[in-house]
Amino acid sequence: MSDMSIKGRPHPASVIGTGFTWVSAAAVAAVCFFIIGYLIYQGWGAINWTFLTTDPQASLMAEQAGGIRVPIVGTAVLVLGSILVALPLAIGAAIYLSEYMADDSWFTRSVRLGLEVLASVPSVVFGVFGLSVFTLAIFQDLSSGGAQGADTAFGRSFIVASIVMGIHILPFIIKVAEEAIRSVPASLRQGALALGMTKWRTIRRVVLPSAAPGIVTAAVLGMGLAAGDTAIVWLTLGGSINMAVDNWWNPSQWVEVLRGTGSTLTTYVYFNSPAGEGNAPGMAFGAALVLILLVLVFNVVAVYVGRRAAKAGKR
Amino acid sequence: MTDPEDTTPETPPLHATAIDLKDTAGRRGSDRVMPILLAAAAIISAGLVAFVVFFVADKAWPTFVAEGHKFITHGGWDQQVEGGLSGAATIFFGAKPLILGTLYTTAGAVLVSLVLGLGCAIYIAELAPAWIRRPLESVVQLLAGIPSVVFGLVGLAVVVPFIGNVILPANAADVVSDIPLEGASMLAGILVLSFMIMPFFVTVATDSLRAIPRSYVDGGLALGMTRWRTITRIQLPSAAPGLVAGLTLAAARGIGEAIALSMVAGAIAYVPNMNAGPLYFLLMPVRTMASAIVEIGGEAMNIPQVGSALFALAFLLLMISVVLSVIARWAFTMFNRRMGVVGGRRV
Numbered sequence: 001m002s003d004m005s006i007k008g009r010p011h012p013a014s015v016i017g018t019g020f021t022w023v024s025a026a027a028v029a030a031v032c033f034f035i036i037g038y039l040i041y042q043g044w045g046a047i048n049w050t051f052l053t054t055d056p057q058a059s060l061m062a063e064q065a066g067g068i069r070v071p072i073v074g075t076a077v078l079v080l081g082s083i084l085v086a087l088p089l090a091i092g093a094a095i096y097l098s099e100y101m102a103d104d105s106w107f108t109r110s111v112r113l114g115l116e117v118l119a120s121v122p123s124v125v126f127g128v129f130g131l132s133v134f135t136l137a138i139f140q141d142l143s144s145g146g147a148q149g150a151d152t153a154f155g156r157s158f159i160v161a162s163i164v165m166g167i168h169i170l171p172f173i174i175k176v177a178e179e180a181i182r183s184v185p186a187s188l189r190q191g192a193l194a195l196g197m198t199k200w201r202t203i204r205r206v207v208l209p210s211a212a213p214g215i216v217t218a219a220v221l222g223m224g225l226a227a228g229d230t231a232i233v234w235l236t237l238g239g240s241i242n243m244a245v246d247n248w249w250n251p252s253q254w255v256e257v258l259r260g261t262g263s264t265l266t267t268y269v270y271f272n273s274p275a276g277e278g279n280a281p282g283m284a285f286g287a288a289l290v291l292i293l294l295v296l297v298f299n300v301v302a303v304y305v306g307r308r309a310a311k312a313g314k315r
Numbered sequence: 316m317t318d319p320e321d322t323t324p325e326t327p328p329l330h331a332t333a334i335d336l337k338d339t340a341g342r343r344g345s346d347r348v349m350p351i352l353l354a355a356a357a358i359i360s361a362g363l364v365a366f367v368v369f370f371v372a373d374k375a376w377p378t379f380v381a382e383g384h385k386f387i388t389h390g391g392w393d394q395q396v397e398g399g400l401s402g403a404a405t406i407f408f409g410a411k412p413l414i415l416g417t418l419y420t421t422a423g424a425v426l427v428s429l430v431l432g433l434g435c436a437i438y439i440a441e442l443a444p445a446w447i448r449r450p451l452e453s454v455v456q457l458l459a460g461i462p463s464v465v466f467g468l469v470g471l472a473v474v475v476p477f478i479g480n481v482i483l484p485a486n487a488a489d490v491v492s493d494i495p496l497e498g499a500s501m502l503a504g505i506l507v508l509s510f511m512i513m514p515f516f517v518t519v520a521t522d523s524l525r526a527i528p529r530s531y532v533d534g535g536l537a538l539g540m541t542r543w544r545t546i547t548r549i550q551l552p553s554a555a556p557g558l559v560a561g562l563t564l565a566a567a568r569g570i571g572e573a574i575a576l577s578m579v580a581g582a583i584a585y586v587p588n589m590n591a592g593p594l595y596f597l598l599m600p601v602r603t604m605a606s607a608i609v610e611i612g613g614e615a616m617n618i619p620q621v622g623s624a625l626f627a628l629a630f631l632l633l634m635i636s637v638v639l640s641v642i643a644r645w646a647f648t649m650f651n652r653r654m655g656v657v658g659g660r661r662v
Contacts, residue, residue: 011543013543022442024431024435024438028455028510029451031458033454035469036457038472090360091356092355092356096354111358111360113644114363116643116644117640119640120639121367121571121633121636122567122633124632125367125636126367127609167363170360174360200350228460228461228464269464270574273464273471274471275582291465292461295460295461298460299457303453
């Protein structure tokens, strides 16, 4: 009570403290806006139709470095591939965690601990892990490009990268999806059960449809994570900037494309940054701007779907 | 529930026994099979981590057996890797500079994000008017979503030149002679990393501050405390376990960050020293464990010794991450218990 302001003036500690919180909030916002503004400033000039629709070329001359069509396609393939790997497992695990498991059993606790630890594994560890697992000879069919007759597989391909990335994003998707399933009101379940529906039928016909927007949010957040990661892609998709197959747009080549190396927007940026081999900063900024727009779209979609779900829940 | 099937009563009419029996059997079947499938999904998801740990430990084993404690107490990583890649017969690896580089950088970034992030969290949770709070929360979310390679790129284009041209003294080469100092340094790494991990701390800290019952604050205000004093004396101490959890999660992020740090922190396995004072300490280059893995991970995996050394790094990273996530979990449990939630989940 010693700091009560008798004269009705704010106490100095309050003013300094409040001012500090204001400054730090402003600093965080400023850094965020600066990063995006700087990307637009540096990257906008590089973006035009040719940049978006031509393939990258390995060249030291910026004019001949081509565009980012392959990285854009690569990001799309990888994001779809990893969500295909992760989503079925994630939904299954989320349903089991929220609908079937007692909250305080040792089994529940160990599954939750496992998922938390999985979420904390750095993506670079997943990268080396994946590369080593998928260079085992039994996985030879998942990647092409190894030496003839070698007793190991090449270990780098869209399939491999999708599987590894799928494992990386899995715990995050489970967490959000579980939250969504848990937030379905118990009264809906009770109503369905009272009508004589079995437990699984209740989940499939009542719980999952209500939780669907939340599950979509989870998937979109996971896709955003997959689109933004570099370390896994760099290690398990290869450090190249082009596809392994030249005429990759031809459907007859698509299996080979999936088994081959490639690039995504993140590895393209890494490769062309002043720290990488390509060193075409203008291109890197253009690609980074496209990447950040993509991540923004994922975020906005996730928030929008989440809000709609919240509104629907209130009704 | 527009589906007519759902409203069908479960007791079958007598004349349709065959069909209904089949139907019921099917339902019973799915009710028996689905829990098993779902449990399998949960067990596989959680069990993957055991597989990852086992696999990484197995690959790292040769290095730990051959080198023992020397792996973490000796240096010389860069030359050793070069030797390994060019086919030297016997190589010895010392990762001390990488481990110290990782610890220094992460500690610095955690410190910066504790100070700035706490201010930001207090502002969002307690002081900001709604029209600032909501956009500010979106901004924090957006910051969390910016890919690390973009942080690296902007850091390389802005922070590194700034440090090189403005902060680095002109006579740096005379003061520190054993290593060339440039803008790419531990300081650049700390600055970039702090803004990468800050959003995770801010999010958790904001939630923790909000979870404190309003009556605590009202009690303080009723006793005549100022608003600021209720924050520092009541809310922050009550939220402390939550803040610890957030900080731990942020630290885990920092430990594992590879790309951005390999771009801005100098990428030289060097042990920074205080010989020339704290400023020069910060201006020395470092290479972190995670960035060492991503920088040489591709080609080096084919050379067993180098590959095993990289896996030894990965194993150390993994162990640190596991410890940090267990600490975070423990802190969350403490916080929930303090907030009166036991065994259940806080909403």
